[in-house]
Amino acid sequence: MQLCELPGYGKVTLALFPFRWYETGRWIIHALKYVSTGDVKWMPHYIEANGHAKAQTFVTYEEARAFSTRFNAKIADRAASLDIDEVLRASLTLKAEKEITVQERLADEECMMFAEALRRNAFAERPQRSDLILPPDLEILGDVLFEQLQEAPYLQIAFFPRYKVALARSGEYDWSHRLNPTKKCAMHCAREKIARGFGLCGTAHWGKTKVEIRSELLPRANKLLQLASVQKLLIEAKARGQRVVVVAGFVFWYEETGTPGWTVKTVSGDSASKSGETLWHEGTIISKNHGRIVVLPYIKENGQKVQGHTKNSSHEKKALPRHPDEYVEVPFEVLRGDLMIELFGGLPYE
Secondary structure, X not given: OOHHHOOOOOOOEEEEEEEEEOOOOEEEEEEEEEEEOOEEEEEEOEEEEOOEEEEOEEOOHHHHHHHHHHHHOOHHHHHHOOOXXXXXXXXXXXHHHHHHHHHHHHHHHHHHHHHHHHHHXXXXXXXXXXXXXXXXXXXXXXXXXXXXXXXXXXXXXXXXXXXXXXEEEXXXXXXXXXXXXXXXXHHHHHHHHHHXXXXXXXXXXXXXXXXXXXXXXXXXXXXXHHOHHHHHHHHHHHHOOOOEEEEOOEEEXXXXXXXXXXXXXXXXXXXXXXXXXXXXXXXXXXXXXXXXXXXXXXXXXOOOEEOEEEEOOOOOOOOOEOOHHHOEXXXXXXXXXXXXXXXHHOOOXX
C-alpha cells in the first residue's frame, strides 16, 4: 500500500512518540495528527520504503525516544502552519504538548520501575539452560527463554515475538504450558517483567499494580536524601526558590513547618491523565494539609487552570490538615524523568 492510500495521509503531524509494539518486541512510532477543528488523534506513523508504506520502528526505546524528541522540538511551528485562528492554534499546541508530557512521564516511570525490578532480583538464582523443560516441538525456544530468565529470573509468563509463541511457568523449571499468543497476552508478558519483580502479576489491573509499586518504592526514594549528589541538587533548587522538585513519579518536598527539611512524596496520576489535562508549569501548589500525594497544577482543555494541592489516597485516612496560618504556596520544577533511574542506581543495594 502506498502512503497516499493510508488513513490520515495529508493531515498535519504535530508530534511523534514511540509505543510498545508488543507482538514484535519493537517500538513503533505513532503520529499525533490534527484531524479536525481543535482535535488531535494518535495514528500509526508510516515512512516510504521502495514505493510502499512501512511502519517506522526501532529496536530500542532509547533510539525511538531520541528520534521523536528531535521531531517534537518544533510542535509550535507545525501548529503555526495551520490555517486556523490564534486562540485555536495556542490550544492545539497545548494539547499536543500535553500528550507528549503524558506519554513521556508514563514511559519514564515504567523504565524506572523495570530498572528497580531487575535490581531487586540481581542476586536471585538463575536456572541452568539444561534445567528448562519445554514442549518437545519448541525446544528451539530454549536459548531465548534462558536469556530472558538470566535477565529476569522471576518471570512466570514469557512471550517470544519471533515465533509468535507464549509460555507459562509451572513449578520451578517447567515451561511446557502454552498460552494463546494474542496481542493482550504479549502485553501481559511485557508488564510481567516489571510487576513480577515486585512480587505482583503482569496480568493484573495495570493501574492498581503501578500504585502498589510506587508505594513500595517510596522508602527507597527516601534514601536518596542521604546521597551527596541529591543533596546538592536540592540545595541548588532551593537557592532558585524551588521548594518542590518533581522527578518521574516522585516529589522532593521542602517542609518548613515542624522540623524543616526535605521529604519525598508521590505524584498523583491526576497530574498526567488522559482526560484533557496538561501540566501548568507556571502554577504553584497550595498545601492545606500534610498529604503524601501531590497533585501538580494543570490546565483543562477548556483553559481552566486548576491549582496544585496535596492529599492522601482515597483508601487512606484523611490527610492531617494544616492550620490556616500554615497554608503554604510553593513553586515547583520538573526534572527529566530518567534522572530517577540514575539516582536509584546510585543507592547501594539493600
